[in-house]
Amino acid sequence: MANVRIDRLHKEFRGPTGTVHALQELTLDIADGEFVSLVGPSGCGKSTALRIIAGLEVPSSGRILFGPRDITKLEPRDRNIAMVFQSYALYPHMTVRQNLEYGLRKRGIGKEERARKVAAIAPMLRLETMLERKPRQLSGGQRQRVALGRALIRDPEVFLLDEPLSNLDAKLRVHMRAELAALHQKLRTTMIYVTHDQLEAMTLSDRIVVMNHGVMQQVGTPEEIYSRPANRFVAEFIGTPSMNMIEGELRIEGGRPVFQGPGIAVPLPQAPPRMPATPQATLGVRPEDIALVPPDAPGAIRAKVTVSELAGAERYHFIELGSGSVILRTPATTVLRPGETVALGLDPARLHLFAGAGEDAAALR
């Protein structure tokens, strides 16, 4: 068991088409026993970060420490980590038992001890009846559990998982997600989990690291990431449907801050502590933070419904607002007809304001 310190990790790939900065100055402290997820769109450097921690890739600069130990230059086998690959990477010519035992054998653990450990771990992953099978004789979910077992059996200091669930069908994925959560509850081993599925990250993690273009955008608990996104990228990346974004300007009118968008004006409860240099700003509001209000309510915004979609227990309504469009999320019981005019209320405490309009527009708070 160990806490992990990632210190200004940088990785560039040089290729014939130029240099890719896959990872830029990643600094992160992970507590012992913590479950941390790295999320971000494809190509943002999640796998690169994980592979550097595993020792499969050499960083261009920066350090990694497990507890007091600087492991930046150690071989993978000397790091006492375990990794679960997206492809599972089970050894095809070995039985499940041999797959599970391989790491122990490589560490010189005797036959009896190995058998004992397999016997201990197999029931936990419900693999008892298939120990003598080859990987190709297993279903996707079973292979996944063998891959987990192969990592678990070694009692690693740090557990690395690179999109371990992404090859499973939707239902199995939810199931394995719950098993993984239970496993972490029980083992309390440090786990670093890479996914591009924000739901997995939200449900499993103690903390989430959101990345984009190799740069860490925000790190925080799932709650913080969701309710206080640090910039426009994080705000839009986390949450489905994504946060509504209205581009406009931040003004002070009659001593009160007002957001002026195309065709709408939204008074804000208070001015940001520091006013940005330029008035350009983006107002963000989550689909569930827009309420349907009586037409005569103070501050009500009148708007027209374009489309409504039923998504199981809830409905998404697409609404024309000013010259743009927003999504409103309600229980399935709220039925709106296309063309209908509704009155919307924005909860001032749940508005997000970003300085500027780009992806990296920082939250004003």
Place this chain on the structure above:
Amino acid sequence: MLRLLRTYGLAMVLLTFVAFPLYWMTLTSLKPQTEVFRVPPTFLPATWTLEHYVNLFWLTDFGLLFWNSLKVCLLSTALSLAVGILGAYALARFNVRGKEAYGRLVLLAYMFPGALLVIPLLLLFRELGLTNSHLGLSLAYLTFSLPFVMWVMRDFFASVPVDLEEAAMIDGATRLGALWDVVLPQAVPGIIATGIFAFLFAWNEYLYALILISDESLRTLPPGMMRFVSTTDTNWGLIMAASTLATLPMALAFGLIQRYLVTGMGAGGVKG
């Protein structure tokens, strides 16, 4: 039906073309000396005899030649596999500068006519004291078999997922350990196929064996058997017996591992 007939007909013609010399060789080796040149020829020996085989071992040094050949071929096969597998793995996995150019150079070396290399090799080997040495001859055979092994095995390794090795290295293996434990088992058909080709090439090779070895006690089969042909009195029965025995390892090899050969060449050939 007609198609089937045509296919089988064609197969029969090919088979006759290939198999008749083998058949004639074997039969001749079993005929007494007096029957070998009889006109009209007998398609089955009138008298069966093993005299040529007995003579082969008692009156000639066939046993020694066979043993020398076996030694050289096994050694050169082992060397070309050991070196070729490591080289192919490096070409498949590591990002070495000039890797592609090197890969093509390997292919070029494979296609280079051996007859052009033999004199330079002789001069070089003489300097190095590698003439009249089984090791020397084995090394000479590497000029041909090593490029072949590297070329085929490189494709094999490229088709094995990198994840497997990485998983093994995280599990505690060194890179060589991972190669041995998880990569090579996936490449067994390729290893067997290329190993056989390396062996057969060396087994059949005549020119290098003739020129690089002059010591009679070190001779290998192909040039050694040449001495059975003499200008005045050639014992064809004896030569055919020797040829039959010399063909045996090849026939055995092909028979036993046909299956691997097909999958091996197939799998290696898909990528390219």
